[in-house]
Amino acid sequence: MSQDLPSKCDVLVIGSGNAGFSAATSAAQHGAGSVVLIDKCPEDWAGGNSYFTAGAFRIAHTGLKDLQPLVNNINADNAGVIDLDPYTHSDFQHDLSRVTAGRSDVSLGRILVHDSNDAIKWLARQGVRFQLSFNRQAYKVNGRYKFWGGMALMTEDGGKGLIEDHKRAAHKHDVRTFWSTTARRLLANPETGAVQGVVVERDGKSYTIESKATILAAGGFEANPRMRCQYLGPNWDLAYVRGTPYNTGDCLEMAIRDVSAKQAGNWSGCHSVAWDADAPPNTGDRAISNQFTKSGYPLGIMVNNQGDRFVDEGVDLRNYTYAKFGKAILAQPDGVAFQIWDAKTIPWLRAEEYRDDIVRKIRASSIEELADKCVAEGLQSRQRFIDTLTTFNRAASAHRKEHPSLTWDPAVKDGVSTQAREHRLQLPKSNWALPIDEAPFLAVKVTCGVTFTFGGLAVNPETAAVLSTSNREIPGLFCVGEMMGGLFYGNYPGGSGLTSGAVFGRRAGRAAASLAAGTTPEVRSNL
Structure with a gap:
């Protein structure tokens, strides 16, 4: 039996991928009294595109000793034959700039890089299980596992395991989840412009959920052949959809239409x-x-x-x-x-x-x-x-x-x-x-x-608050994950997408909880 939708909550999260769950758990952890997460997919499609990933996370680290406490697959047989060099903030920043031809937003990139290590350790504290990616990121050469490409971490059982761990963490923090619930319209205060809720559709009926803060985490438009052709170019309607069929760009268009959210990033890239x-x-x-x-x-x-x-x-x-x-x-x-x-x-x-x-x-x-x-x-x-x-x-x-x-x-x-x-x-x-x-x-x-699209909404990098076309923050509205534009252009360093979802999801949840409590969001990298 499905639960009745709440009529109001402190923080409403739209989207059930890694970014959405990170935001919801962070909001609850930072004192939001009631956190609700909705997704238009049925529950057996939970997880968005994160479910379809290999669960790889790119983070800055100081080497094997830094990562060993996070993982559960180092044992007596392999502990002494692992070559895993440090991957510094400078290395990560260089790779991000290099593969995006220098177009990545500097502020977003700085926060991604410098928060990456702590954000993943935060996920681990929430119960996300990490492993060294022996099967994908290491070759056994002359009897030693040589990790390469600046990426060593993955979640146990890939994206499937990641989403299961996120669901457990959300349940532990009393996040209420509702499936087959589609966001249709943002409700804004006509005087202040603050987003105060969302009109949703469930079982063919419309409902209103009032919220003190709303976090958009509903993915890009990669599963929408019309939008792919419109923004990516000819023949992109013929590309195969790698992940969820539910990422059709609805929430991007909703935010642009309803509150004049500013568009940002590489809309012709993916x-x-x-x-x-x-x-x-x-x-x-x-x-x-x-x-x-x-x-x-x-x-x-x-x-x-x-x-x-x-x-x-x-x-x-x-x-x-x-x-x-x-x-x-x-x-x-x-x-x-x-x-x-x-x-x-x-x-x-x-x-x-x-x-x-x-x-x-x-x-x-x-x-x-x-x-x-x-x-x-x-x-x-x-x-x-x-x-x-x-x-x-x-x-x-x-x-x-x-x-x-x-x-x-x-x-x-x-x-x-x-x-x-x-x-x-x-x-x-x-x-x-x-x-x-x-x-x-x-x-x-x-x-x-096609995995995910790079075009999205402009945000304040510190809090992931959505900006309007006049470059002012839209009160009560945040955006994370694939919906956030400006970070990737033409290409990306493997594993940095999930890391971005965790880094900015965590920040958005913290800021949304502060807003719901009527306090000024505290800007910091660590919890």
Whole structure:
């Protein structure tokens, strides 16, 4: 039996992802008398896009000793064979600026970086279970686990586990949750402009929930093909939806329409990945979830259905390229590509993405046979495919011959490339460029999976209070998670999305609780 909706509360949170639950728990923890969280999805779709993630969090830290108290999977067998370098505030800030071409809002970025460590330790105190990401962020090289790419933490059981832990924490703090409840309209005081409540729809009926503070955490517009085409551009309506089908931009449009919320950020940009071409096109799969991601391309090459390479697969560590390579795939003919490996690198592919029961594999004992089998899957130029592999192998072999001292190492940018003096490619592979010449050969067909959109609402970075088009705070309204604009442009450092949700969700909850109590929000990084 469903609960009756309350007619009023201190703090109302709209959205049940990591950012929304972080905000709700923070508000309750900071003294809000009644906190209500609503989502338009049914309860069995709780968690928004956070549910579909691998649960990776990027944080600044001082090394293994800093992270070890947070995690539950360091034991006697692995404790002495872990190489995990510090990842400083400067490292994080540099990566954020570098991958967003310097466009990331400086104030938002500063708070994200400097709050990251403490915010994740706060989540751990709320019961979120963390682990070292051995399976995704470390390669075992010469008997040692080498962590790479500035990211080492994940939640136990990925996004599924993260949301279960958030639900337990919210229940512990008496946050009331209501599902199948859609926010339709913000109610603002006509004299002060303060948001005082929300009109919602449930079971076909309209209700009003009065609130002293409202926190928007309802995601972007990635599941709305019309808005994707409108803002991201042509053919984006054809991209596959990686996560929840409920993130359709309703609350973004509601805030812009009802209270003249200021728009901010990269509205033509999004996080998109190489995604299994056999996945459902319009929604994520709750069981398979993030395992449809196909991020093994740095170990091999990708070609489009004309048989041509179109990206430098080794330009950077996967954490800094996977969120933009989905866009590159969508731009190819028919929006598809083939990932290709041989016997040398197939064993390095992560099982959770490439095991037989997750992905349909195209196997062959020669490049020619692989070409024939790919033709049956949509490859349109068999000879171009063969020529591309032949040319790539010649260049990779020439580089190996010229640089025999270089060691192939997937945990670092190893300099093993295709750019020899004798042979070099117009489109290089800058690292991890081994010849693809040892049977068996493997190909997997991929497409573009859109994760979340980068355009959103402008906020005060200190409290996540929403700004109006006149650059003034809208009293009583906050915005966190994917709805917050200005942090990511064109790309993002892997794992920083969930961290952002925790950092700014925590701040918004604290500020909302202060507002509900009639006090001035205390601006600080630590609890």
